[in-house]
Amino acid sequence: MDYPKSVPGVGLVNGQFVDEDPIAGKPGSLIPATWGNSVTQEVLSVVQAAGMTPNEASSNQLLGALRSSRLFSTAPQFDTGKAVATAEFVQRALGNHANAKSLIDTAQLTAADVGCAFGLGGTTAYTVTLPEVSSVPDGATLSFHCLSNSVITIASKAGAQICPQGAYLTSITINGGESAQLVKGYGVWTVHGTASLKYANAFGLQLATAGYQKLPSGLVFQWAVGGSDANGIMTISLPIRFQTAIVGGVADEGNPAGWSTGNTTVWAFDLAASTTSVAVARVRNVAASSVRPDPGIMGRILVWGK
Helix, strand or coil: CCCCCCCCCCCCECCECCCCECCCCECCCCCCHHHHHHHHHHHHHHHHHCCCCCCCCCCCHHHHHHCCCCCCCCCCCCCCCCCCCCHHHHHHHCCCCCEEEEECCCEECCHHHCCEEEEECCCCCCEEECCCHHHCCCCCEEEEEECCCCCEEEECCCCCCEEECCCCECEEEECCCCEEEEEEECCEEEEECHHHHHHCHHHCEECCCCEEEECCCCCEEEEEEEECCCCCEEEEECCCCCCCCEEEEEEEECCCCCCCCCCEEEEEECCCCCCCCEEEEEEEEECCCCEEECCCCEEEEEEEEC
């Protein structure tokens, strides 16, 4: 839209309309019908686009149209265009969660759930499946807080990877009181929050007959079972090597009560005889009047070190 500069004799002065000046003998500018119609149609187009019916008697319809929700609707969730953002769009894109929902049973999430904070309740275990990773943009976030006493599984769809603390998995578990925030990036779901800690190297563990549990402080607990030799000594190789040394340990009988012919079996962990990869304990069968080595006794050792 512009002034009718191309119309001959329209009488613009400095490119704008001027009034007639009879005293000075200056004619006023003309307003061509084409130009007047164009200006009117420009205004009507905005009014009609806002869903309003033009009213000749109204003088504020253009303002009403510019303020209407029809002209300034909130763009789709992941829109990256250059359209003007509404307050709703900006609020949704801020650090606030878009919504809050509760789950108590198996659920399949979709792209529409991105930005939500989920409370995981219920009394039985179930699985929550994440949206298809290709259906959401990088930075898409889902938050979970487990309120259940049961273990809840969060699984990917179509085998996409879930990455807590550098591990690449297709599902993770979340226990009561734990929280997890999953962020999509580079084709995987990265896990933040307390639920990811158990997958960290600092909390590494092996739950088996011979196993270990690491702690972030560097302290490591290890356990194993074995039997005493002819001298009543039990020597057991540990699942992993301590980096510095064993600093303590305990040993006990691993057999049913009374296995040792009714006498009292006493185990003593031998720190001096241990290395950073082997645990040693000594067993003594305390009879009525003697203390002697007791061979062939099965026992358990728990040791800790760094």
